[in-house]
Structure formats: C-alpha cells, structure tokens
Amino acid sequence: MAASLPNGLTERLACKVLNLCRNTVRSVRQRLSFTGPQEPPLRCRKDARQPKALDAKEQQQVLDVLNSESHCNQPPIQVYHNLLQQGRYLCSVSTMHRLLRKQNLQGERRAQRAPQSNPIPRLLATEPNQVWTWDIAKLPTRKRGEYLSLYVVMDLFSRYIVAWMLSRKENSALSSQLMDEAAHRYDIVPGHLTLHQDRGAPMTAHCYLDLLSELAITASHSRPRVSNDNPMSEAQFKTLKYQPDYPRRFDHYDHAMRWCNDYVEWYNHMHHHSSLEGFTAYSGPS
Template sequence: MIASVHDLAPIVGMTAACQALGVPRSTVYRRQRPAAVRRQRTVRRHPRMLSPDEQTAVRTVLNSERFVDQAPRTVYATLLDEGISLCHWRTMYRLLRADAATRERRAVRRHPVYTRPELLATAPCQVWSWDITKLRGPQPGVWYSLYVVLDIFSRMIVGWLLATHEAALLAEQVLADACLREGIVPDQLTIHADRGAPMTSTVVADLLADLGVRRSHSRPTVSNDNPYSEAQFKTMKYGPTYPDRFANLANARAWVTAFVDWYNHVHRHSGLSLLTPAMVHSGTANAVVSARQGVLTAAADRHPERFVQGPPTSPPVPTAAWINPPLSMAAQPDDPARLKRNS
C-alpha cells in the first residue's frame, strides 16, 4: 500500500494519494525515514562494587567447610577478629541470594493454594454433602456427635448417625449405609465435606475409592464451601422444638429421628419452591407443581380482578444446585442454572 502511494503521489500529490488509498500521511513519512540504529547499552559497573575476583573470594570463604553452616554476620565478625575484611555482611547476603543459597532459617510451613471447589448437581444422588455437628448433652462438657449426609439437589437427608464421639469408622459406616440404601453405582456420585479429621481420614478415602465415589473437600477455614450442610444444621438448631440439652443419648437419638422425618417429608423448603425434599428426591415434584398451578389457575378464573398482573404461576422445580458456581455464572442472577438458596 505504501508503494502504491509513492506511485500515485507524483501525479495527484501526496495528500490526495493518501486520501484516495486511506493511508495516513504520517505513516508514509515515517516509513521514509531510515531505521534508527539502536545503540547497545553498556552496563556501567558501580565504582564501589566488588570485582569478579573479590566476589569469587567471598563465595569461596562462605562455602568453605569452616563457614558453610555459619550466618554471614558470624562469618563477618570472625574474619574481623582475625584481621580480615572482605566485605560487609550485607554484601555476603546479596551474593548468597544471587546464588539461591539462602532460605528461611526456621521450618516455616508453606501453605498450599487450595482449589475452589465447583460442583453441580442436576438430579438427586449426583452430589452429597456431609458434616458433623455437636449436640449438648445433659451437663457441660458432654457432647453428642451427629453425622448428617445431605443430597444437595433434593436437600434430602439420605443418612445420619448419632454417637458419643467423632471417629473415622463411624463416618465410614454412615456413608456406606447411605450409598447402599440409595443404590449408588461407581462413577455416579461426588461426596463433598470439609477438612475435618474424619472427612480426610484414610478409612473414608479407601471406602469411597472402593465404591467408585469421587471426593471433594472445602478450602481450609472457608465455611461457604459447604453451605448446604451448614444451612441444614441451622434449620435444625434454630427450630422451635430444638432443646437446650438432651437428657441422654437415647433421648437425642429419638429427637433426631423425628426431626429427620419432619425435615424430609414435611418441611417446605424455600430453596425448593416450597416443596419437601422427599418430593424432589422421589421425582414427584413436577406433578405437585402442576397440581399447584391448577389451583392457582382456578383461583384466577374465579376472581380475575384480583390478579392485575396476570394469572399467578407456581414456582418451577429447580433444575440445578451448585457448590460455588463459576464466577461468570454467579454474576448472572437470571441464569437457569443459578445457585439455589441454602435455607
């Protein structure tokens, strides 16, 4: 294109040629200039800098058998006492740092970067969440451990166990019973939990590997990575029938049995369009929603003047449940696969 401008410029002029061909004149003139010769920068050596031979001498002393395990300050002071001055101890540190020969002296634990778990369930028995909560016993210092396994799509409590303590073997028992009862097959299910001792135990890991169940764990100290279990515990402990203390283990077990039955079959869950977990888990939720819609439509037909914004509609059955939806999806509240409420 530049060559065409040069061919046309003697006939119509440079300005007209550039306008006709859509080329800026500044580009044409810039291309005509000879290429600038770049001068190589010379690295100027600071006058107070140690010479290469002096640096080699310092490194030899620092790496010698006598001083290899000594701190540069100790080496500096020892050499001064012997009438030798090679350089300041700060310079020794700089040379060692350049050779990657320094590190934190203390055995400081390096915390790894944990991946943000992102789990999606579009049907029951795809993702389960489980956790352990404490129930107060008859007196201070006495606690009962309640293990609860929850299906995050249907919010159904698919397994629970109450014991006097936490143990990996008890966790193995409640998970194995739940998988057997729900007919879990290999590569069907992901089980999510936090990083407590029973959750990360070898016993539980071996069980899930034998069953073909994938494991997922929350990031340390991030309770939002396990929202469904936390929300279920709040529903339980903030309920009007939850006692301040349980008289004994049998009393606690009887109360939890009644609560689980209520939660699964009676509780109208706000995150499930006011359906019960059992309805969603068993696949009858769509029929219930259709029946509700029929009732609403009949009410609108009887009194259309009461529905100024049109006939009411029953909320649909949620189609997806996320643990940490992708950040791009979380910014779109109208996405059909948005995160369901946890309450």
C-alpha cells in the same frame, strides 16, 4: 537560650509553657553554636560512623558465616548461639539481621514448600443421588464437656437427608459404616455419585477414602482452612439449631435420638426450602 531567660525562669518551665521538648531545644542550641569553620562534635553528625560498628571486612566475615553450608538454613539466633558454644563471637543477633536485610537475604532461611493452589469445589446436581454433601455437628449434653456427634448426609439436588447417625464419638469407622449403608440403601451406581465434605479427620482417613474408592464414589473436599466450602450442610445445621424446640443441652443420648428423629422427619417432609422455591425436600429417595 539560657542567657535570654528572665531571672527566676528555668529552662524546664519555659519549655513547658511553650510546649517544646527540652531535648530538641538543647539539640538546636548545640547545632547553632557551631557556626564557624569548627566541625560539630561526632554525636551531632548524622553521617558519623559508630565507633563499635563493624568494618567492611568484618561484615563480610559475618555474612560468610551466615551463608556457609552449616548455617545457611538456620536463623540468626541459632547461628549466634552455635558460635557461642564454639567460643566465637562475631556480632549481636540484631546486627546479623541488619546485615542480611541489607543484602536482601532476610526472611525464612529454611527450604519452604511451594505455594499451593486449591481449586474452589464446584458441584452441579441435575438429579437426585448425583451429589451428596455431609458433615458432623456437636450436640452438647447436660454433662459438662460431654457432646454427641450428629452425622447428616444430604442430597444436594433435593435437600433430602438420605442418612444420619447419632453417636457418642466421632471417628472414621462410623463414617465408613454410614456411607456404606447409605450407598447400598439407595443402590448407588458405581461412578455416578460425588460425595462432598470438609477436611475433618473422619473425612480424610485412609479407611474412609478406601471405602469410597471401593464403592466408586468420587470424593470432593473443601479447600484447606476455608470454612464456607460446604454451605448446604452448614445451612442445614443452622436450621437444626435454630428450631424453636431445640434444647440447648440434651438430657441424655435417648433424648437427643428422639429429638433428631422428629427433626429429620420434619426437615424431609414439611420444611419449605427457599432454594427450592418454597417446595419441600424431594421424597423420592425415601
């Protein structure tokens, strides 16, 4: 190509005008120059073996080390550095990965837990005090970084808030206290109530679950890492935070306590629920 260029026209300018890659032009020119019986150079042959590539024996040696009892549970990067500490160098980390991939051994080499299948919680309530659902919401205060915890327990059948608590902290002791008081207040028959919640720390603590066992209350939990398995409580908290008079931040604990008390009274006796065909919450449990 260089011999056919007019005087004053460089290869760079010609490639720019024709929108060609100079490296491609050079590669094609070099490949076309070998038209006789002469074999092209090593770097032009796609099937050429890299001069520093491991032979079959060396590859097998690397695989034997990777699959040995002392290294079979370690990733290649760990094996590589362990061998260096012993004064041994077999190959690079990328070569180890390449050899493992070629043998279909690439991936997590440590023992893994078998995949878990968690059933979708399906709860049906045909009467009040048969299924309760509860959750905890954070209410911000005007003090930066300070939040109040609102515990709300709701009856699934009637959407009635059967118990609630406002606290400056969130823990399993308060959850246990709330559930114990609510169960005795409504004279829950042992074995009759199912309590649904997510997998927060207060809902999965041993002391809390032990209390439910003592009260013969069946515990139901959302699936791990699934945020929509407790929709009724989430919908109730959305109703709370979208009230026209909801303050974005509360002045102090007493302010939040007064507002939550008025909200629960309104929610239980005046709020019309779309899931109840426009009726208000059933007031029987109160």
